[in-house]
Amino acid sequence: MQSLNFQQIWRYQDHLIDGTLHTLLLTLAAALIGTAIGLAGAAAVRSGPRPVRWTIRGYIELIRNTPSLIQLFIVFFVLPNFGLRLNSFEAAAIALGLYFGAYSIEIIRAGLDSIPGSQMEAGQCLGLTRWQVFRHVVLPPALRNVYPAFTGQFVLLLLGTSLASQISAEELFHAGGFIESRTYRSFEVYAVICGIYFALVMAFKLLFAAVGRLAFRWPVGR
Amino acid sequence: MPLVDIRNVSKSYGSARVLDGVSLEVNEGEIVTIIGKSGSGKSTLLRCINALERIDGGEILVEGRSVRTDMPKLREFRQRVGIVFQAFNLFPHLTVERNITLAPVLNKRITRGQGRALALDVLERVGLADKIDAYPAQLSGGQQQRVAIARCLAMGPHLMLFDEVTSALDPELVGEVLKVMEDMARQGMTMVLVTHEMGFARTVASKIVFMHRGRVREEGPPAELFANPRTPELRSFIASVR
Ligand SMILES: Nc1ncnc2c1ncn2[C@@H]1O[C@H](COP(=O)(O)OP(=O)(O)OP(=O)(O)O)[C@@H](O)[C@H]1O
Numbered sequence: 270m271q272s273l274n275f276q277q278i279w280r281y282q283d284h285l286i287d288g289t290l291h292t293l294l295l296t297l298a299a300a301l302i303g304t305a306i307g308l309a310g311a312a313a314v315r316s317g318p319r320p321v322r323w324t325i326r327g328y329i330e331l332i333r334n335t336p337s338l339i340q341l342f343i344v345f346f347v348l349p350n351f352g353l354r355l356n357s358f359e360a361a362a363i364a365l366g367l368y369f370g371a372y373s374i375e376i377i378r379a380g381l382d383s384i385p386g387s388q389m390e391a392g393q394c395l396g397l398t399r400w401q402v403f404r405h406v407v408l409p410p411a412l413r414n415v416y417p418a419f420t421g422q423f424v425l426l427l428l429g430t431s432l433a434s435q436i437s438a439e440e441l442f443h444a445g446g447f448i449e450s451r452t453y454r455s456f457e458v459y460a461v462i463c464g465i466y467f468a469l470v471m472a473f474k475l476l477f478a479a480v481g482r483l484a485f486r487w488p489v490g491r
Numbered sequence: 492m493p494l495v496d497i498r499n500v501s502k503s504y505g506s507a508r509v510l511d512g513v514s515l516e517v518n519e520g521e522i523v524t525i526i527g528k529s530g531s532g533k534s535t536l537l538r539c540i541n542a543l544e545r546i547d548g549g550e551i552l553v554e555g556r557s558v559r560t561d562m563p564k565l566r567e568f569r570q571r572v573g574i575v576f577q578a579f580n581l582f583p584h585l586t587v588e589r590n591i592t593l594a595p596v597l598n599k600r601i602t603r604g605q606g607r608a609l610a611l612d613v614l615e616r617v618g619l620a621d622k623i624d625a626y627p628a629q630l631s632g633g634q635q636q637r638v639a640i641a642r643c644l645a646m647g648p649h650l651m652l653f654d655e656v657t658s659a660l661d662p663e664l665v666g667e668v669l670k671v672m673e674d675m676a677r678q679g680m681t682m683v684l685v686t687h688e689m690g691f692a693r694t695v696a697s698k699i700v701f702m703h704r705g706r707v708r709e710e711g712p713p714a715e716l717f718a719n720p721r722t723p724e725l726r727s728f729i730a731s732v733r
Pocket residue numbers: 504509527528529530531532533534535536
């Protein structure tokens with residue numbers, strides 16, 4: 270067996286940095302899209318008209334029961350036939366956003382369902398609008414209740430962005446493939462790439478813990 | 492004109508008739524206490540008064556306006572009718588101050604500074620000014636219930652509804668809540684309350700209403716009603732709560 274040689278890989282550090290940034294960007298873009306879908310979808314699933322609820326249920330089932338890779342391919346290769354031309358990064362952000370959105374709806378809905386109706390009633394009795402009750406009474410404690418599930422799903426999204434390499438989006442895993450093709454140092458390349466993913470996840474976990482402490486400061490009931 | 496005029500109101504859940512032709516007047520400044528067995532319709536009647544429940548027949552007038560779940564200006568109406576529940580229903584994620592000022596800041600366009608002053612003012616009336624920055628989970632049940640009352644007071648209500656507000660409290664905490672309600676009564680607040688505290692009903696109420704199976708079975712001043720119950724139902728009810 271060849272001895273390990275990381276030297277060659279560091280020569281491609283620009284690619285690594287660029288890939289890492291794109292992985293981060295892709296994750297954040299998909300998370301943003303997905304969270305918006307999650308909030309709107311969860312609210313609509315709870316109180317929207319029946320056809321809307323069915324449509325959303327169909328979307329959730331479709332996304333959760335088919336391979337993400339195929340979803341990605343559909344967005345990238347099929348949508349252009351309908352006039353929606355996307356570059357690989359945009360396509361990946363949308364496909365992963367739709368994927369994250371389906372899980373977000375379920376998570377956020379579970380959070381909303383965990384808030385007793387008496388809380389909403391108390392808001393109504395103070396003359397708040399439905400939106401004000403949702404935004405100020407229901408949402409904060411609901412989000413706290415599902416924050417661990419939500420951040421866990423975010424981590425899965427981050428790791429899942431590696432799929433985007435399959436449509437040549439230039440994220441971290443794609444950078445890995447490129448460096449490997451130049452150096453033939455598969456083990457070293459993927460060890461480094463893995464290490465970067467691991468470090469990113471750890472950094473986000475620390476960040477989420479800090480954000481959670483700041484955002485959810487109130488003591489929980491006795 | 493009575494402040495609250497309930498005219499022949501009926502309401503059913505499915506085939507169960509929960510209110511069956513209830514009529515009741517509450518004049519300004521009156522303290523009306525509703526008593527009766529569990530399931531007799533007391534809470535339902537209270538919830539109909541601020542349009543939390545739809546009525547199937549009859550009419551409820553508050554300050555001369557017909558109360559409906561689809562009435563115009565329902566939200567403004569709700570601001571004038573405070574309701575306090577057995578379970579406090581404070582918002583756990585907001586401090587006492589924010590619990591009190593959430594609605595006024597959002598809908599009455601007062602500033603946060605004015606809000607703090609308002610919160611202090613109503614908290615003083617329930618004896619909890621020092622808890623303004625506490626969260627609900629840091630308060631005892633009695634304190635939480637007094638904050639819930641203060642939160643209603645901050646809306647400047649013309650009428651207060653209380654549904655068994657002391658029933659969830661440890662016995663030693665009941666007194667502090669009743670005292671707040673007595674003070675409000677003395678200051679002329681119109682109140683309709685459901686309670687099992689017969690002593691309180693006796694001393695504070697201007698009128699007692701005895702409900703039985705969705706109907707007002709007897710009503711009158713407390714001394715009279717308790718001394719001479721006319722119906723066997725009230726007689727056995729009084730015997731059961733003694
Ligand atoms: N949302 C509902 N759906 C169906 N039935 C209901 C509902 N709310 C109340 N009821 C029924 O209506 C009747 C009257 O209920 P209500 O809560 O008004 O009684 P109450 O006099 O307040 O009793 P308690 O002293 O136990 O609080 C009961 O038989 C109850 O089971």
